[in-house]
Amino acid sequence: MTGPSTIIDPRDDVLGRSRVTDTPELEAFYEELAARNAGAFWKRANAIEPWEPATRYRPTLWRYAEMRAMCLRALDLVRPDEAGRRVVTLLNDSDAGRENVAVCGWLFSGMQAMRPGEITPAHKHTASAHRFIMEGKGAYTVVDGHHITLGANDYVLTPNGCWHDHGVAADGEVSIWQDGLDIPLMNSLETNFYAVYDQPAQTAAYPADDLPLTYGGAALRPEGVAAWEKPYSPVMVYRWEAVRDALLNLAKVSVGSPFDGHMMRYANPLTGGWALQTMGAHMRMLPGGFRGKAHRHTGNVVYNVARGRGCSIIGGQRYDWQTHDIFCVPAWTWHEHVNLDAAEEAFLFSFNDFPVMEALGVRIEEPFPKNDGHQICAS
Known part of the structure; x- marks a missing residue:
């Protein structure tokens, strides 16, 4: 032309x-x-070189009732030893999401259900992983020989390069959890490796829950044990009850953030930094009737409603949510959260790619400048 x-x-x-x-x-x-x-x-x-970030991803919401039914159907259709990992993938409602097998940005997420007595065969990969337990009893993971028990709303790490397998004890109940991995990022960097263990499952080499019992004491560091020199948190699992109580205590002495209410980072207690190198996670508590102001930031965030009901305005559209619904906020997209229950707190678990943004020096955030900090909702 x-x-x-x-x-x-x-x-x-x-x-x-x-x-x-x-x-x-x-x-x-x-x-x-x-x-x-x-x-x-x-x-x-x-x-x-746009004037500002231009995301290729869309806000997307997955209803737990619907996705739970899909996970339970998968139990009858596919054996875990055949699938490797019997995961129902959460795909962002965008061409980029489907092309990159991504939930949002360079993040992957899926949901996995397991029956009592089942295992996911042991393996390892370059991608880092973490999991948020949604329901069940008797779930566990073994990471580099450390056996870790899991309960509802617990957050557990599977750092990159670690041998790991998952399962549900024979006397447990059907368990469902959300996986989060940086698979799209590792593939974009062309650094992804995968290996399978020489046995279906690892034999635990340490007492059950040795790492969280050793390092999980708030503001306490163990003496008389070998120094932890790995680049991820030694806690490995963050128990729901402790996280919930920490937020309730914080609310007694703090008004919280106008955007996120009261929020706790899942941190490495030895450094104060993120628990993993490439993905971070938070739990936020929205007081009864909370109406947050809007902001936006570089980096993508995936939410799981740990408890409560409310809505989020994302890019001018309203998304209603309740317990264990999952939704995402793409990078540089205006968003604000509302607790629709006037009396009860709402709790939102989330994971993100903020550690990558910070390591590259490109984590940027700004508040919505109009309408007293609130978007005009289109729906």
């Missing part, structure tokens, strides 16, 4: 942005470049 290049964003019609007028000579030049596996940067500069 000849004539002035189309300016999609009016802001691009300024010195410093690409606004080249194509000519027949330039068109011929472009063809010569293409024949040499090259191109003219100014043809795509404005698109690949």
